[in-house]
Amino acid sequence: MRIPRIHHPERLIVGSQIALSDDAANHVGRVLRMTAGxxxxxxxGQ
Structure with missing residues (x-):
């Protein structure tokens, strides 16, 4: 199974925590039907 790729508009730093936008969270939970873990x-994009 492929690992889904999600675009995050801000710069990502290894080891940091981020919050997904409402649209991205909806896509992950409802469209991709992903669950915790x-x-x-x-x-x-860089």
Whole structure:
């Protein structure tokens, strides 16, 4: 199974915590139907 990639508009720093936007959180939970403990990959476009 492929690991979903989610774009985050702000710069990402390894080891930091981020909050997903409402749209991204909705996409992860309702569209991709992911649950706690599943992996995803965040990217900031850099």
């Amino acid at each position: 599943q992996h995803l990959q965040l990217f900031d």
